[in-house]
Amino acid sequence: MLFNSYSFIFIFLPIVLFGMFWLGRHNHLLAALWLGIASLTFYAVWDTRFVLLLLASVAFNYGAGYWIGLRRSAGQGQHAKITLIVAITINLLLLGYFKYVNFFIESGNQIFGTDIGALNIILPLGISFFTFTQIAFLVDVYRGIAREYNFIHYLLFVTYFPHLIAGPVLHHKQMMPQFSNPATYRINPEHVAVGLTIFILGLSKKVLIADNLSEYATPVFEAVRYGQVPMLVESWVGALAYTLQLYFDFSAYSDMAIGLSLMFNVRLPMNFDSPYKATSIIDFWRRWHMTLSAFLRDYLYFPLGGNRKGPARRYVNLMATMLLGGLWHGAGWTFIVWGGLHGVYLMINHGWREFKVRMGWGEGGWLAKLFAGGLTFFAVVVAWVFFRSENFKTAWAMIYGMAGINGVSLPESWQGGWVDASLYPVTFDGLITASSVPSTEWFLPITLGLAAVWLLPNVRQITGSFKPTWEDVEGVDTPTKIPQSGFAKWLCWKPSILTAIPGGVFFCLLLFLLGANESSEFLYFQF
Secondary structure (H helix, E strand, O other), X not given: OOOOOHHHHHHHHHHHHHXXXXXXXXXXXXXXXXXXXXXXXXXXXXXXXXXXXXXXXXXXHHHHHHHHHHXXXXXXXXXXXXXXXXXXXXXXXXXXXXXXXXXHHHHHHHHHOOOOOOXXXXXXXXXXXXXXXXXXXXXXXXXXXXXXXXXXXXXXHHHOHHHHOOOOOOOHHHHHHHHHOHHHHOOOHHHHHXXXXXXXXHHHHHXXXXXXXXXHHHHHHHHXXXXXXXXXXXXXXXXXXXXXXXXXXXXXXXXXXXXXXXXXXXXXXXXXXXXXXXXXXXXXXXXXXXXXXXXXXXXXXXXXXXXXXXXXXXXXXXXXXXXXXXXXXXXXXXXXXXXHHXXXXXXXXXXXXXXXXXXXXXXXXHHHHHHHHHHHHHHHHHHHHHHHOOOHHHHHHHHHHHOOOOOEEOOHHHOOOOXXXXXXXXXXXXXXXXXXXXXXXXXXXXXXXXXXXHHOOOHHHHOHHHOXXXXXXXXXXXXXXXXXXXXXXXXXXXXXXXXXXXXXXXXHHXXXXXXXXXXXXXXXXXX
């Protein structure tokens, strides 16, 4: 079931909301169980076969966590550690079987010249997210951070439908106090209004922007995949269109998840914080898929030693973390290269910061920040080419095209005396024929998309005065600040007739437009 579907909006969501708050008037634990069963139903709509796998994973990790907690409280730290290692290993083996077995078989065939057939394996939806969520729980129990062992709350913690399919990666300490709070099970009109507003804004990103940008990204990448040679303009059209499509698609899901959860009086952690406004790769990873970045930092980078063992070891740890982060996103060498590129970017970024400190240089003025932001965005776009491409041949063809090595093809209408074709291989054939992208139609949506990314406030800033996220309530610092003045402050949402009526009309328009793209999945579902 998709957030952007009529069945979810008109059937599932109203029934689950009504059922939870009606039951919450009588028994909080029963209301939590209802929400847990509803979340399993939400998952079962995709494929009922994997509900048993999800339940088995929940039962195993709950039991392992309970046992680790008992051994730890009894002073048997070694037994608790062994149980932790075994449980994490089993989780990773399960994830590895479903997600990576065929990748390892294919890679082994290429390296050793063997001919082992691929297995008929279907990747369970959301397995990466519910596996990482539970690994974090096990480690937190071992560290003494997680102490509550109510099974119904744990079931809800893992399966909670706003996060189950594409994140965020949740932590026990973030959710359990909310599930135990009696106020969670009483309807809050303000939370419903703010949550529905955030949901509508996220839905608009998906329907109006992300899905439309795919019409410019997909044809270019597919044409190159099947042998077309991309030139300068079409290469950048494809790369920028995908860069924006992924941005608005993931931003849409993150916003819709926060909005849906707030309607149930549960605040999710932020997972997306205007990452293309970052002025460094370090800053980018504090804004993009924030909960995954925090997981990799806390449960991989720090245990490897972090920066505590000297610069050389820190760079090794950074690269290892990003390579594994790339592999987490997909079972393919292009994903690993994407992670490796970001590992190199981070190494350069940290080295540059150390150099500036030694030289006594400051952060510079607005011009330096503008240049840093432009360079960061350029580096991210180049890396996204590998992330999107089916294979290295496609990726390198796109990179060559973006560099202008394959020449330049301009729209036919631009032909005139102002271009000297003798100085550079310029043609006027428009974009590559097989891509089916009109010569100039791409300009406006890409330009408007970039303007929205860089100039407009994000949804948390728009609704920040109502504290829609876990960080808002806990006072956790994030890169984006709530605007206090200026144009961004003017855009902040306030509940009133002046916002309700246009918002309702806009929602109706989105529902009408949704019909053509009701089956459009979010891109992060595949990860």
